[in-house]
Amino acid sequence: MMKCLLCNATLAFDFSWRWFFSFQAFETVPICEKCHQKFIAIAEKTSCPGCGRKQTQRKLCQDCLRWRNLQKELLYNKVFYVYAEPNMRAYFEAYKFQGDYRLRQIFAKALQAYCKKYLRRGWSIVVIPVDEQTLATRGFDQVVGFLPDIPKKMYLYHLKKFGRCPQSHKSRQERLATPQPFGYQGPADLERKNILLVDDIYTTGSTLYHARELLLAHNCGCVRSVTLAR
Amino acid sequence: MEKTLNLLMGRQVSSPQLQALGVALDSTELKQWPAVIIKKGRLFCQRCGFQAPRTNYALPDKSYYCPACLAWGRLTTTMSLYSIPEANDFKKYSQDLLEKKPRLSLWQKKAAKELLQTVKRKQERLLWAVTGAGKTEMLFEALNFALLNQQRVCLATPRVDVCNELYPRLCQVFPKVKSSLLYQNSGQEYTYTQLVVCTVHQLLRFYHAFDLLVIDEVDAFPYVNDHQLHYTVANAKKINSSTLYLTATPDRYLKQQIHQEKLAVTCLPLRYHRHLLPEITLVKLYFPKQKIEARIKRYLAKWIKNKTPFLVFVPQIALLKPILEELQHFWPAIKGECVSALDPDRLQKVKNLRTGSDCYLVTTTILERGITIARLNVMVLQADAPVFSETVLVQIAGRVGRDKDYPTGDVILAYQEMTSALRAAKKQIKLLNKKATQLLKNDEVSTL
Numbered sequence: 311m312m313k314c315l316l317c318n319a320t321l322a323f324d325f326s327w328r329w330f331f332s333f334q335a336f337e338t339v340p341i342c343e344k345c346h347q348k349f350i351a352i353a354e355k356t357s358c359p360g361c362g363r364k365q366t367q368r369k370l371c372q373d374c375l376r377w378r379n380l381q382k383e384l385l386y387n388k389v390f391y392v393y394a395e396p397n398m399r400a401y402f403e404a405y406k407f408q409g410d411y412r413l414r415q416i417f418a419k420a421l422q423a424y425c426k427k428y429l430r431r432g433w434s435i436v437v438i439p440v441d442e443q444t445l446a447t448r449g450f451d452q453v454v455g456f457l458p459d460i461p462k463k464m465y466l467y468h469l470k471k472f473g474r475c476p477q478s479h480k481s482r483q484e485r486l487a488t489p490q491p492f493g494y495q496g497p498a499d500l501e502r503k504n505i506l507l508v509d510d511i512y513t514t515g516s517t518l519y520h521a522r523e524l525l526l527a528h529n530c531g532c533v534r535s536v537t538l539a540r
Numbered sequence: 541m542e543k544t545l546n547l548l549m550g551r552q553v554s555s556p557q558l559q560a561l562g563v564a565l566d567s568t569e570l571k572q573w574p575a576v577i578i579k580k581g582r583l584f585c586q587r588c589g590f591q592a593p594r595t596n597y598a599l600p601d602k603s604y605y606c607p608a609c610l611a612w613g614r615l616t617t618t619m620s621l622y623s624i625p626e627a628n629d630f631k632k633y634s635q636d637l638l639e640k641k642p643r644l645s646l647w648q649k650k651a652a653k654e655l656l657q658t659v660k661r662k663q664e665r666l667l668w669a670v671t672g673a674g675k676t677e678m679l680f681e682a683l684n685f686a687l688l689n690q691q692r693v694c695l696a697t698p699r700v701d702v703c704n705e706l707y708p709r710l711c712q713v714f715p716k717v718k719s720s721l722l723y724q725n726s727g728q729e730y731t732y733t734q735l736v737v738c739t740v741h742q743l744l745r746f747y748h749a750f751d752l753l754v755i756d757e758v759d760a761f762p763y764v765n766d767h768q769l770h771y772t773v774a775n776a777k778k779i780n781s782s783t784l785y786l787t788a789t790p791d792r793y794l795k796q797q798i799h800q801e802k803l804a805v806t807c808l809p810l811r812y813h814r815h816l817l818p819e820i821t822l823v824k825l826y827f828p829k830q831k832i833e834a835r836i837k838r839y840l841a842k843w844i845k846n847k848t849p850f851l852v853f854v855p856q857i858a859l860l861k862p863i864l865e866e867l868q869h870f871w872p873a874i875k876g877e878c879v880s881a882l883d884p885d886r887l888q889k890v891k892n893l894r895t896g897s898d899c900y901l902v903t904t905t906i907l908e909r910g911i912t913i914a915r916l917n918v919m920v921l922q923a924d925a926p927v928f929s930e931t932v933l934v935q936i937a938g939r940v941g942r943d944k945d946y947p948t949g950d951v952i953l954a955y956q957e958m959t960s961a962l963r964a965a966k967k968q969i970k971l972l973n974k975k976a977t978q979l980l981k982n983d984e985v986s987t988l
Contacts, residue, residue, distance in 0.1 A: 408610040410605075410610050410614075411599055411600075449600070449601055450600045455600075
């Protein structure tokens with residue numbers, strides 16, 4: 311008997327003849343339909359093309375315009391769900407801060423499907439890393455947890471001295487003013503390879519833009535990004 | 541330093557919590573044991589008693605974590621729990637702590653004496669006293685004995701409301717004893733006290749701490765059928781200790797224990813005003829679609845004519861509105877409301893019923909416990925629904941006739957199909973009343 315990871319309700323199995331004759335493995339879902347509906351999904355049509363923020367129409371938001379004014383090429387970030395909403399906040403609280411590693415299963419499927427699309431086109435997947443101290447206390451990397459079956463490249467690592475204060479404890483101004491938090495440990499020349507960055511939450515975008523800067527310095531091609539929430 | 545060590549006495553904390561308190565991990569007084577262990581491929585949490593196959597709870601560093609008590613800080617197989625053995629470092633009292641002894645009836649006195657014996661002999665006992673029998677007062681004698689003997693005492697209950705009600709009463713009765721009230725988000729910091737009142741979940745933080753543990757409302761959710769909470773309770777008390785369970789409606793598990801003579805029981809079938817419990821009237825309905833039939837409507841009409849308040853219990857929140865509308869359709873001049881757990885002004889509505897500005901409430905099972913209104917009558921619609929278990933039905937029936945001046949009232953259960961819960965509830969009340977009449981008879985003989 312499977313239980314919903316969030317509300318503990320018993321999950322119903324839908325065994326159908328169509329599934330039986332499809333000769334596929336039975337796919338179990340980690341949460342119930344009700345809990346799934348509580349998260350606010352973002353449709354492509356109603357989001358900012360630059361950062362994926364939920365809007366009423368598809369045009370660049372204020373933040374992305376500012377990034378463009380800084381002479382940066384946009385990341386064209388893909389986002390799945392809204393972050394500033396109690397259910398998603400509660401999810402990240404339980405997953406990252408309480409450390410319930412099982413909860414990675416809830417969104418792993420959607421993120422992996424998206425990454426696979428890029429892998430097929432020959433892109434590399436690069437994960438935004440967690441600093442060592444957090445990794446030691448938490449016991450896992452929350453982004454790596456989302457992508458168990460994807461070949462990930464760990465080109466980036468956290469420079470130690472910035473590991474003290476986590477991003478989530480900073481204000482917006484502080485975040486934007488943070489110097490480069492990452493070091494580079496990949497091959498010296500990326501040979502114009504295209505790269506998809508993966509992170510859990512997009513807040514100001516500064517983390518992802520810092521990572522992109524570093525990758526561009528090592529001669530990569532196009533850089534795009536995907537985050538679970540915005 | 542002495543103070544922080546006191547805070548750890550009888551508590552169990554993980555290593556990060558210990559560091560937060562500023563205690564070194566290799567302190568000599570500390571007892572240390574692994575937090576989560578793997579036994580034959582199964583994970584076993586030593587704090588909350590959670591057990592499951594380990595595979596689902598693996599972390600990438602090949603350790604395993606307990607998913608059940610994450611809210612208290614995550615425990616993994618690499619971590620340890622720490623505690624300092626309870627030393628019972630309390631003030632010695634020379635004279636009786638009970639300033640004003642409560643006035644007890646003859647039967648209450650007898651029950652109180654049995655409880656005291658249990659505490660003296662460090663045993664377990666269930667006090668099965670009907671709703672409105674004055675359970676708390678009977679406890680005082682036993683508590684007094686334990687406190688005088690420098691024992692550490694805890695009163696735990698599954699419900700926060702009950703905690704909040706108990707604590708001031710105990711403070712009043714034992715003003716000299718240091719006591720604390722613990723529940724989640726209470727805002728109070730933990731201090732080392734001899735008397736502790738808390739929710740059952742708070743016992744998770746204790747380790748071999750109490751000499752006397754009292755659990756009120758043992759049959760209430762979430763304590764029933766929760767093996768983890770049972771483990772927690774067993775873990776919180778000392779190995780050589782006494783336990784008292786209080787309830788008005790023992791569930792099947794407790795009854796089985798009594799029947800197998802694993803649990804001693806003190807039964808008090810009489811209410812404090814020496815009247816019997818109101819008997820249940822079962823009404824079978826024949827037309828499932830019609831919501832309020834003539835057969836039950838005539839009871840409602842009688843109550844409304846007599847101007848007595850009444851409660852109508854329904855099994856689901858979704859049914860509250862239609863039933864209320866129908867009642868208002870029949871008697872538009874009579875005021876009523878509906879109440880559920882989701883209702884923010886639930887207390888106000890109950891107050892309105894008590895003062896008489898509302899005549900009735902349509903409610904879910906949240907009003908099953910802890911509500912006392914004079915002259916109340918009760919009706920349960922769709923009493924054959926699974927939420928109405930035996931204990932719930934007996935508790936609902938217990939709302940009626942609690943007042944000394946109006947000891948009777950109607951309990952109407954409307955059903956379509958007979959269920960075992962209905963049958964058992966009726967039987968339980970009959971049995972208690974039979975015992976009560978016997979008691980009354982003996983009483984008359986002894987006074988003659």
